[in-house]
Amino acid sequence: MSISTSYRRGFLFAGSLALVMAAGGPLAAQPGFSTMDKSNPANSKQDTNLKPIPTPPVAPSVDKLPLDKIKLPQGFKIEVWSSGHPGARTMVMGDKGTMFMGTRVIGRVYAITEKDGKREAKVLLQGLTQPNGLAFKDGSLYVFAINKVFRYDNIESKLDNPGTPVELTEAFGLPDTVHHNWKYVDFGPDGKLYVQVGANCNICEINPGVHGQIRRYNADGTGMEIVARGVRNTVGFDWHPVTKELWFTDNGRDWAGNGGPEDELNRVPKGQEGANFGFPYCHANGIPDPDVKRPNPCAGVQLPAALTGPHAAGLGIKFYTGDMFPKEYKNVAFIARHGSWNREKKFGYDVAIARTSGDKAKISPFLTGLLNEEKNEQYGRPSYVFQMKDGSLLVSDETNGAVYRISYGNPKTAGKQ
Amino acid sequence: MTTLLRPPVLGLAAVLMAAPAAAQSGPLAEKLALCAACHGEDGNSKMEKIPSLAGQPAFYVLNQLFLMREGVRKVEAMAAIVKDLKDQDLTDLSEHYAKLAPKRSDEPIDPELVKRGKELATQQRCASCHLPTLAGQEQMPRVARQRIDYLVPTLKSYRDHPRDGADTAMSQPVGGLHDADITALAHYAASL
Numbered sequence: 006m007s008i009s010t011s012y013r014r015g016f017l018f019a020g021s022l023a024l025v026m027a028a029g030g031p032l033a034a035q036p037g038f039s040t041m042d043k044s045n046p047a048n049s050k051q052d053t054n055l056k057p058i059p060t061p062p063v064a065p066s067v068d069k070l071p072l073d074k075i076k077l078p079q080g081f082k083i084e085v086w087s088s089g090h091p092g093a094r095t096m097v098m099g100d101k102g103t104m105f106m107g108t109r110v111i112g113r114v115y116a117i118t119e120k121d122g123k124r125e126a127k128v129l130l131q132g133l134t135q136p137n138g139l140a141f142k143d144g145s146l147y148v149f150a151i152n153k154v155f156r157y158d159n160i161e162s163k164l165d166n167p168g169t170p171v172e173l174t175e176a177f178g179l180p181d182t183v184h185h186n187w188k189y190v191d192f193g194p195d196g197k198l199y200v201q202v203g204a205n206c207n208i209c210e211i212n213p214g215v216h217g218q219i220r221r222y223n224a225d226g227t228g229m230e231i232v233a234r235g236v237r238n239t240v241g242f243d244w245h246p247v248t249k250e251l252w253f254t255d256n257g258r259d260w261a262g263n264g265g266p267e268d269e270l271n272r273v274p275k276g277q278e279g280a281n282f283g284f285p286y287c288h289a290n291g292i293p294d295p296d297v298k299r300p301n302p303c304a305g306v307q308l309p310a311a312l313t314g315p316h317a318a319g320l321g322i323k324f325y326t327g328d329m330f331p332k333e334y335k336n337v338a339f340i341a342r343h344g345s346w347n348r349e350k351k352f353g354y355d356v357a358i359a360r361t362s363g364d365k366a367k368i369s370p371f372l373t374g375l376l377n378e379e380k381n382e383q384y385g386r387p388s389y390v391f392q393m394k395d396g397s398l399l400v401s402d403e404t405n406g407a408v409y410r411i412s413y414g415n416p417k418t419a420g421k422q
Numbered sequence: 423m424t425t426l427l428r429p430p431v432l433g434l435a436a437v438l439m440a441a442p443a444a445a446q447s448g449p450l451a452e453k454l455a456l457c458a459a460c461h462g463e464d465g466n467s468k469m470e471k472i473p474s475l476a477g478q479p480a481f482y483v484l485n486q487l488f489l490m491r492e493g494v495r496k497v498e499a500m501a502a503i504v505k506d507l508k509d510q511d512l513t514d515l516s517e518h519y520a521k522l523a524p525k526r527s528d529e530p531i532d533p534e535l536v537k538r539g540k541e542l543a544t545q546q547r548c549a550s551c552h553l554p555t556l557a558g559q560e561q562m563p564r565v566a567r568q569r570i571d572y573l574v575p576t577l578k579s580y581r582d583h584p585r586d587g588a589d590t591a592m593s594q595p596v597g598g599l600h601d602a603d604i605t606a607l608a609h610y611a612a613s614l
Contacts, residue, residue, distance in 0.1 A: 042594060042597075046550075059481060059485070063488075111492065112493070131494075132494055134494070181583075182593075
C-alpha cells in the first residue's frame with residue numbers, strides 16, 4: 006500500500022521530531038495542541054472534557070425565551086425587543102434607526118427594522134467568516150469579518166439589496182488567522198476606527214507586532230497606530246463619557262484552572278496609548294503564566310482596573326449616558342458576560358455593572374437568573390449591550406437569537422413595543 | 423481543498439434526475455431520497471469522498487446544513503441541494519440521520535495506521551470534544567466509522583485553512599500535523 010509506505014516515511018520523520026522535542030528543541034509543544042500553544046491541560050487539574058458551548062443556528066420561538074428567569078434590580082423591567090435571529094451578538098444603529106447585528110459562526114449580518122409597529126429581522130449579508138465587527142458612520146456600515154473588511158455606503162436606503170461594497174481588506178491589512186480573530190470595532194471620540202487583533206492561540210508567545218493588540222485607523226484603513234498591546238482577546242470596548250479614556254474587556258486564558266486567571270476590565274490611561282497589558286506572561290492582577298515564562302513577567306504591565314471573574318467571558322461593554330435609569334447608573338459601564346466554558350462550575354451568563362473611579366472599577370451584578378448554579382445549567386448567553394436614544398438598554402442573547410430591552414420607571418415608555 | 427469534497431459531476435446529475443422517481447411519500451421522504459443517492463440509503467456512504475451521516479449528532483448535521491445553505495461552508499455539490507431548505511427541513515433531516523446506525527465502509531483499514539492513529543488521537547485530545555468513542559456530540563461530528571477518504575481531505579482543509587473559518591476550534595488541534603499523521607488518525611477513526 007502506497008499510503009502505508011509514505012506513512013512509514015512520515016513516521017520516521019515524526020520519530021526524529023520527537024527526539025528533538027524531548028531534547029527541548031524549538032518545536033517542543035504540549036501534546037494535543039498546535040506547535041504554538043503552550044497550555045498544559047493536565048496541569049490545570051480541570052475536567053479535560055470541558056468544551057466550547059455551541060450556538061444553535063435556529064432560534065427558539067418567542068414563548069420559549071427565558072424571560073421569566075431573568076432578574077433585575079427593583080424598578081427595572083425587561084421585555085423581548087426582537088427575536089428569531091440566531092447567533093445574535095453585536096449591535097450598531099444606523100442614523101435612520103436600522104439596527105445592524107453581527108454574528109460569529111453562522112456568518113450573517115442582520116438588519117432589524119420596524120414595520121407597522123412590528124420589528125423585523127432580515128438577513129442583510131450571509132456567508133461571511135464570523136462578521137462580529139460592525140460600525141456605522143456617515144451613512145455607511147463597516148463590516149469586519151475575520152478575513153474581510155467591507156464598507157456599505159448609504160446602506161439604510163439599500164436594505165433590500167445592499168449591492169457591492171467598497172472592499173477595505175487590503176487597506177486594513179489585518180491577519181487572516183482565525184483563532185481569536187473575530188473582530189470588534191467601533192469609532193472612538195477621536196473619529197478613528199478602533200480594531201482589535203486577538204492572540205492567535207490560547208496561550209503562546211505571540212508576534213507582538215501583529216497579535217494581541219488594539220489598533221486604531223483612519224476610516225479608510227490608513228494611519229494605523231497601536232493603542233494597546235499584550236491583550237489576549239478583547240471583543241468589547243467603549244470610551245468613558247467624561248475622561249474619554251478607552252476601557253476594554255479581556256478574556257483570560259483557558260486550561261490554567263477553574264479559578265482563572267480571571268478576566269479583566271482594562272483602561273488605557275490618557276497619554277499611555279500603546280501600553281502593555283501583559284499577555285502572555287502576566288495575567289489578571291499580576292499572575293505569572295504557568296506555561297509561558299520570563300523573568301519579571303509583570304514588570305511594566307498595565308494591571309486591570311477590575312477583575313471580571315474566572316472564565317466569565319465579558320464581551321460587550323457600554324457606559325450608560327441615558328436619562329431613563331436612576332442617577333446612580335450615569336457613566337456606569339454595563340458588561341455582558343457571555344459565560345464560562347472552561348470551568349467545571351459555570352460562571353457568568355449575566356450582565357454586570359462596573360462603577361469606575363479613576364483607574365479602578367467595582368463590579369456588581371445587574372441582570373441575573375440565566376445561570377442556575379445548583380443545576381449548573383445556563384439558559385442564555387448575554388453578548389452585547391446597546392443604549393437606545395430613550396435611555397433603555399438592549400441586551401443581545403446569542404444562544405436564544407434574541408434581544409431584550411431593559412427599561413426603568415415610566416410604564417408608558419417601558420411598555421412601548 | 424473543497425474540490426476534493428466534490429463528487430463526480432455525472433454522479434450529481436444522476437442524483438438530481440433520479441430523485442423524483444425515488445420519492446416515497448411526503449416532503450421529507452423526497453429529500454431523503456436525494457440525500458441517499460450519495461450518502462447511502464441507511465446514511466452510510468458507499469461513495470468515494472462522501473461522508474456517512476448515520477449516527478451523526480443531530481446538532482452537527484443541522485449546523486452543517488445551515489452553514490452550507492448560507493455559504494459559510496462552501497461545498498459545491500451541496501449548494502443547489504441545500505439552497506431552498508427551510509430551518510424545519512434542516513431539523514427533520516438532522517433528526518433522521520441521528521437515529522441511524524453507523525457502519526464501517528469497505529475501505530481497507532491498515533492496523534498499523536490504526537495503532538499510530540490511536541496514539542495521535544490521545545495526544546491531540548480528540549476525545550475532549552468528539553468523546554472517547556469519537557461518536558461526537560452536539561456541534562462536534564461523529565468521526566468513528568467515517569470514511570477515510572472523507573476524513574483525510576477534511577482534516578487537511580482544517581489544517582490548511584479553507585474550512586477553519588466556519589469552525590475555529592479545529593484550527594488548533596490539527597495545526598502542525600503531517601499528512602501521515604492525518605492518514606493515521608483517519609484510519610483509527612474509521613476502525614472504531
